[in-house]
Amino acid sequence: MPKAQKLTLAVLIQAALITTAYASEQSEAKGFVEDAEGSVLFRTGYLSRDKKNGNPDTSSAAQTAMVKIESGYTQGIVGFGVGIIGDGSFKLGENNHAGNGMIPLHNDGKKDANGHVDAYDHWARGGGIVKARISNTEVRYGTQVLDLPVLASNTARLVPEYFEGVLATSREIKGLELTAGKFTKNQYSDQVTTDGNELDRAVVWGAKYKFNDQLNASYYGTDIKDRLERHYINTNYKQALANNSSLTYDFSGYHTDWDRQANDSLYSYIGSADDKYKNSIWAISGTYNTGHHNVMLAYQQNSGTAGYDYGLGKGVGDGHQTIYLPNSYLSDFIGNDEKSAQLQYTYDFAGLNLPGLTWTSAFVYGWDIDANEAVKVGDTVVARTRTADNATEREFFNQVKYTVQSGFAKDTSLRLRHSYYRASAAYQDGYIGDTNEWRIWLDIPVKFF
8 A cells, every 4th residue: 555545544543533532512412493593683883083183083873683593413423504694884974974894875976065975874784604514523614703813804903804715624633723714705804796896716624722721722724815825823821820810821812915916006115115014923921810909011012014004995904903913903013023011900790799891091102203204106116215213103092881780681782992192203194193982882682593
């Protein structure tokens, strides 16, 4: 028998032995109907950005119902199932200052008397999935909300960002989860077209391993055709201390290489159109938890010829949430060559006999940012030149959230979030610009079955 065939046979036998050593998720399937789940989340959302320095404000308010219905798996060696996911929404008020990712805007170019693009009055989106499972390996095809460090759906708006494609997840070895997938459509939160972002192809892969109750590690990668290749790593260690306290250490980072076709989408690279566009960003944090108090210190650093530069241009497949790093609020502190530090404090009011109420406050300061301006030939960006290497930004973030703990309204939540963001003069045009932001979400979940 050829060596390759022997190796393949050995791997298959070993996989079979490992599989039998742990409980099979599919063997515990109760049935297509018996394991079915259905729910709707009613959300009232408000997002307002008070822009400074003469920039136009944006403000949106809307109501949505997000429905998710999914069957269980049929019984047998291989289980099959189906599901649907979708949302129906309508705006509240005129929303003349929309444009912050909340509400779709008409693309017919029509504007009102004040020069604002008309927002949709109502809209609906969604899709279906088919799924299969054998042992502890599951494959899903269709419309999905992704939670991968290299390809994540934006869930910080009224409705989530959708991807369409196939995703396989395998947990055959205890503590190890393997992921692989391919996606060919991408719909931002404020888009009504199923492939509004014109994604060509995004291939993802990854693995995460739980060594024990204290130590976890993961790696993920993605290749987005004609746009970029990105890699992510993370290690998390939790150290138990006296009196039920703990100290958690976390390290995470990304490395990105952009394709030449993406150079007109980057806003912060410095160099000519012939340069290689790349970025490395990493962060380390330490979190101390004792009783109802949680304190985190974090440091984040960028290097390369560009900032992290996510979600720019068509086909990138990123709605601005693929940033699994600690210094991420209204700003993600991802400027070219930027360093940033954060102090965060969270209090759980269960310590004052108010369970379900939490408050988080954080201050992040970024410095050493390389600001730049575009050099164009016609409408084409051919280079960007450095205008400053010591630009700064800072954000003061506060959030209060209350979740009902029991009764008919259990799990209903109200979240109020405010960010005070300021940047130095050299960084005003390169990123967000001075902004005061409010976000208010009222979520009412209802379970059908």
